[in-house]
Amino acid sequence: MANPKKERKGIVAVFRYLDKVSDAVKHMHRNKQFRDHVIYSPTSYHELMEHGEKVYGFSEVRWFTLVGALAGIATGFGMPIGMDWDWPIVVGGKMGGFYSLPAYFVFGFELMVLFGALATIIGMIIMGRLPDPRGKIRHNAITNDRFVVFVPGVGVDSEQAHLLRQWGADEVHHSE
Amino acid sequence: MDRKEEQAPRLVTEGPDGRGESLTTKEMRTVTEKGGKDLMSDEIVWQRSISDVNDSILLGIDKPSKTYYIALAFSVLCMAIGIAAWVYMINVGMGVSGLNSPVYWGVFITNFVFWVGIGHAGTLISAILFLFRAKWRNSINRSAEAMTVFAVMTAGLFPLIHVGRVWLAAYWMLPLPNTNNLWVNFRSPLIWDVFAISTYLTVSLLFWYMGLVPDLASIRDRVKGIRRLIYGMMSFGWTGTVRQWHHYEVGYALLAALATPLVLSVHSIVSWDFAMSAQPGWHSTIFPPYFVAGAILSGCAMVYTLVVPFRKMFQLEQFIRKEHLEALIKLTLLTSTIVSYAYSIEFFIAWYSGNEYEWAIFVKRASGPYAFYFWTMVFCNCVFPLAFWSKRIRNNIAVAFVVTVLINVGMWFERYNIIISSLVEDFVPGSWGHYEPSLVEITITVGSFGWFFTWMLIFARFFPLVSMSELKLIMPKPLSGDKLKSLKEGEAHG
Amino acid sequence: MTERLETNVNQVSQSSRSPHYMAAEEVLPEIAEGKDSSSGKKEGEILPVDRRDFMRLFSLSAVAGAASCVRRPAEKAIAYVKQPIDQVPGVATHYASTCGSCPAGCGISVKTREGRPVKLEGNSEHPLNQGGLCALGQAEIQGLYHPERLQSPQFRDGDKWGDVTWDEALAKVIAGVKNAKKVGIFTGGATGHRHEFFEEVLKRLGSSEKELYTWEANSLYSSVSEAYRLSFGHADLPRMELSEAAFIVGVGTDFQVSGLSPVSHSKGFSQGRSVRRGRRNKFVQFESNLTLTGSTADERHVIPAGNESVVALLLVKALYENPASKGTQKFRSDVAATLQAQEAVLLNAYETIGVGRDVFDGIAQELIEKPSIVMAGSGANFDQNATLLQLAAIMANTLSGAFGKTIFFDEGWAKSPVRNGDLVRFEEAGKLDVLFVIDSDPLFSVPQSWKLGDLFSKIPLIVSIQSFPVETDRVAHVVLPGNHNLESWGDEQSIAGFWSMRQPAVRPTKNSRQAEDILLWVLASVEKNLPYQDYRAYLKKKWHAIYELIRPSIAYETFFKAVIRRGFTGKMSIRAANDVKDVQQHFRTLKAPSVGKFVLAAPLDHRLVEGRGAHLPILQEIGDALTSIAWDTWLAVNPHTAKKFGWQRNQLVSVTGPGGSVELAVYPLPGLHPDTVVIPRGNGHEDKRSTISYLNGVNPLTLVEKASDPLSGQPVTSVFPVEIKATGKWFRLAAMQKLVHDMEGRADIIKTMPMKEVLKKATHKRGLDDVPDLFPKLDEESKHRWGMSIDLDRCNGCGACMAACGIENNVPQAGREQILLGREMHWIRLDRYFRGDLNNPQVSVQPVMCQHCNHAPCEGVCPVYATTHDPEGLNAMTYNRCVGTRYCANACPYKVRRFNWWTHRWGEMGERLQDRNPRATNPDVTVRTKGVMEKCSFCLQRITDAKHNAKGQNREVRDGEVQTACQQTCPMNAIVFGNLKDPTSRVAQLRDDGRAYLMLGGAPEHDHFGLKTLPNVSYLAEVTLEEGTQEEHGHHG
């Protein structure tokens, strides 16, 4: 696992082609010389996502969503029922609470979605290690059209760099 | 162009294959098939590669056209007049509207329902079509989502404009602790609305913003100085690691899954505002699906209406392609037929129920003093869209644009028709009345369009109108020459 | 009534112990002493301690932006310096008095809070009106606080008016009087000591008592009393006991709303309509226009205008020819001679009026068989034959034997408020030097063709003393602000021997004085040592005679105070009966009905009368029940006629009569004779000083040429030919109700029931509240469930309930412009529906207020709990919680909720000045600001008050203890309110009545329950008398 905080020096390999970088990623995964390397991509290509699945496994964001949604359901039903219990008021010939449960499904549902969505975002931020102001390598083209592999702790003349060039990196240079 | 070159330094100046290389249709199909992806339209011939995406799409951000400023100035003017009218109404009283007894709801609620409905297409396109893997939505989902957010913002204003004492509404309509020990009435459809609309707005906003994060990072990487800092903060320091993408993808899919039922729920709840009161013409179980279908119809039409000029204004023709627009038109046609069915079944239910009050309302809708609105609605929503069965018209952007505008008009009148004609002549003949919107109401309505377009234009000025990271996914993958060759060979052999 | 009239002193002294009616002088000695009101008025003595007149949410709206720092201004609490002994701040004090809006003289109870009148109610113990009060009476409170009452005496100089002091004004008047040889007084009708006092003043001023001229625009007083003078020798009015009559025939009458004594006649009529007690009168009406009275008729015959006397004669003929008819031989031969003389007129009459001979014979038979009465005449037929119509009615009543059964002329007869022929006498009188015009507006209410203005202009000094500026002021030289009725002393003798006392309930609110006191002041300059200082002293002296008459066992002082406290006393006068005289000769003047294309009937408006109520916004606003038009004047025409000539509603036409022409808008009204057109009187004022009535509608009197009824001398104001031309212009009449002619097949809004079924079905098989319901009943724990029952068989649409409700609940008047937009604010509205033939429809008027549904559709939809249900069945509206989503109003199927589109500020109403003086508001009801929903609360303040009273006395609330404002005032007793949980209460019994139904409640007998809103307001179906069933069920009393 990469920990950019610890190690921000290393080499950067820039790839232009998706097939090359996905091959390289596969190679790196098998090669024990590559540890803590980080792969950057302009978008979520399937090929790289397969790799991500392998490395990061099951995304915990789902748990955040579940917990948020359940909390939303609890709040959605609990709030109106609690307030009915606090001060029961008759409207339209009906007391609140039990008789009005169908109406409270609206709140259960809405707050499930709301809390679930908020929790998902929080989950994504936490699990994606965002915000990540110090860990980023300054390669503006990542967000444009280039794939980048960052290997910490090695130089441009290292074997890793050599391998990366061999796997199709257009360019390999120091990260700073 | 020089400036852009400066701002977008390229790490790799040139590669073995020059950029902009295009693939033939056949090649494209092969590529997509091999990649396990599918395109809805097989007609698309991409003239651009992913390397062009950022440059082309962010052109508007770098250098908006003159048309843009004229449009913005006009929108702001409309908005200002609308706000002035609202302030006047708050000061003087609701009497300046045309509302009266028995027509207690009028243009404001019409606008509310209209704008909420507009929002629906955005969520449908971005969430439901995402889950259905309809990849064509990637080119228009950003504008549709932005439309959703701003439409819901606009819609959210109208209940406030509508209430008699807006200065208290915000205070008492929220379930907050207070010295009165009294809460809100959770059994009121209006409180459901408060929850539905605020949830919808929040979730749409989150969904929209989540999609924006990688694109904001793209802009950050193109600009300098304070803008870079701002965009950097707004993008949460997105770097594009596979780890981020991994969780992002899961989160995005979950959000889409959460937003999907909202498409159905929000307008159902809005329809309950009507269906839950015992008013003839309102009190009908068909209302939720009917409203949802209507919302999607108006939303799709509005997306089309918006995307066509924006596409032109920001020169996005290469990315928001005819094929995408045609897909949108097909969706419009589908929902139009659903709406037509709803109209007719509504009449059938009214007749079949044997309820004299209900049936009287429907007869009056079609033949009474408000028949004009009814027939406008029928022609705009049911008859004109029938033209879309013709592929030529579907692909004729000008004609299709006119029809979508008409659908918007028709959908506005649908709500007007539902609200007004049911209220004007309901149960007790002694209480019947009439309604005409006042100048203030019309001004505020115009102002709401100004408000909406102001937001839309401001958004287009600072944010990409097309989801760049998602667009890249549906464009030809950046494959090396070797790979392409092998793919071509593979096809030849296969 | 006889028992009720015997108000002996025991009762008076008993009631003196009851705290209800208080003598004003005990509380406010200043009134008793007749002190000058313009000085020494100290705030602390009359200002309330806890005045809560405004919701101070004003401040909220003003600083809406900075909502977080909204604070109320600190309030001051002002204590009395010397608290009157029985005045408790926060508790209302009631004063018994007498209404002065018309000469009928109904007893009123003035509710005052902290010294200011806030509401008038009919005095429930008063035998005349028995608690009822008409809209005009209810509106008196607005007249009291009217901002346009004169603030000081004025001199006129050409068209300019200049304020002067009282001293200057009186000096001028005294100077004029001193030099005058002939002083006259021109005044309105009155039955008490007023005219006697004026005569005495005139005599003492050196003039003659003949120079008193009385004038009442309601000519019925003159024509009836003249007819009775001709027949019996006394110029009095008969006392009609309608409660005793099982069969009533009306010939162009409008006795329920604009007759001799509308409220007492309505009360009597409604008592005779008690279906529950098995007695329901039958009412047959002949009329050319559609009156509210006619709308309650069981059988209505439409006749051409001006034929009322012919109809009456035909009735006389039918009666005469019936062998069972009564009358002395001489009388019968006189009748025969009269009929003989009029044979030419009667020959083709059946065809002319369109009613067959058999109808008359049938009516005659019933008139003879049953206790019956023939009532005749109203404003719609004040023509040359007006007195002849009454003469014929007397004949009919004699032939049917009504005298002594339903009509009383020798035992407690009614007093005429006017002297007949005074107008003609005034015209013929020689030159007057000084004329006092007191509480009368002859320049407006006498047709302009009489050119009274010219007559007046010859008089060197005209002093006008009016409680409100009138048109006549424009010829006056000195205008003096007179006291309002509620600030005055006075009395009325509506029934001979029966006296009703008027006392001031408040000191003059403006710089005004009582007319009688002004005259005394003037007199003091001529004559030293006047026997009385003021009018009160005069009355006290005069009342000695009444004291002598009654001979109570108490001292006079005690008696006088007791009368003031109770409001009335007396002993019915009895005199020897006279035989009916031969009146045949008078019929020589019978004029054949006018012939013309259209004949105009100009009836008195039931709210504004001839115009005396036109300056009161609440009267303008409640509108006419049949057309629902407020504020405007309309030309009512038969819908078929309108169609024939291509006139549409709101189309402006010019109407040209012999005296002039007016332009006004058409309203097609079913039930009119095709050749009769109707313009109601009351509007058309041109006095700018009254912004409410200024240029509001038109006055039909401008169309009439100068003519008078030769017998009574009253001017002809109705029935004359007119020409109508469309102008091509349009004018939107401010009608509150769409022109809905029928119910469009809706069966559960208005229900009718044939008499046969009513008698068969005493109670429901299934109670109204026995509606299948999944939810448990919620109100089991509470002691009360408030409910109301409204009898549609009784309601005639007079609008008194609307006026009472508006005054009680601080309901604002929205003004004509807002009514055009559909924004009237009435908490109770009158829905009017026609059924059947447009030429002669059945009319239903349905009062609709909040139905207080147990399953209220409005409550559930409010997001902020601003409207909720209370365990006593009330639908509670919390104004301060309301944010104004208006969802409740949409959800309400009855559409009874009203929204405050504006802050209806005091003094603002469209372009007109509105009387909403904060002092005139009911301090127990919150005043609503803009953005707030409001609706009928079942007079919750009264319920709360009664409950608190009961709690203080450790008892339960009694049935009838809580009366809503509408119920209290209803002259027709159509509304009953009470506790539905008490099975013995009247309202609970009426809810079980066979006629009871719930509005929009479906047909429970067919297991169809409509909206299932379960209202606490139930209606009693209208009763229809079907052919063949009348005989069995007509009368059981």
Added chain:
Amino acid sequence: MFLRILVLSCFLSSSAYSWWGYTPGDSVDNSTQSLFGTGYHPKQPIDFNHRMHATDRKIPCEYCHSAARRSKTAGLPPLNTCMGCHKIVNTSAEPIKKMKEMFDNNEPIKWVKVHDLPDFVRFSHRVHVLAKDKDGKAVLECQSCHGQVQGMFTAEQWAPLQMGWCVDCHNNVKEPAKEGKPALTTAPVTCNTCHF
């Protein structure tokens, strides 16, 4: 990070607190009132010493506020009530001289209202004074709502007089549960008890 969370939570809780305390139109302008309405102690035209009258001289509350038992309002004593004693008692004191002068001029005292409910609240002293429990004992003392006025100098607002405060009490006035029946609230808490 901790600091940030602290600042944020402080901000949130303070805004929640003021939101809770604020009800539109609930507090009086230019007052010494706290956020929750208590402690309002305006300057009065005459420094009336409640402690001296009620505690030292043992004058019962209802001697002066005599309408409390009969009316919605408790009523302020008219000047002639004051003068009943002060014609003789302590006539030389400054406030009493002032009062005498006002009495002679027929001029009322304009007290500043201390217990000032908004105008849309219809409170009745009568029912509260008359409220009795099962044994016929009065449920409420004047002090229950007005505080220990007999210990005050000029009157000061003791209770918040906000709706929640009213409702709390009304909800707690209960008949004990009987067999098969739940405890009954005897003081009404429906909206139209106070608002109409």
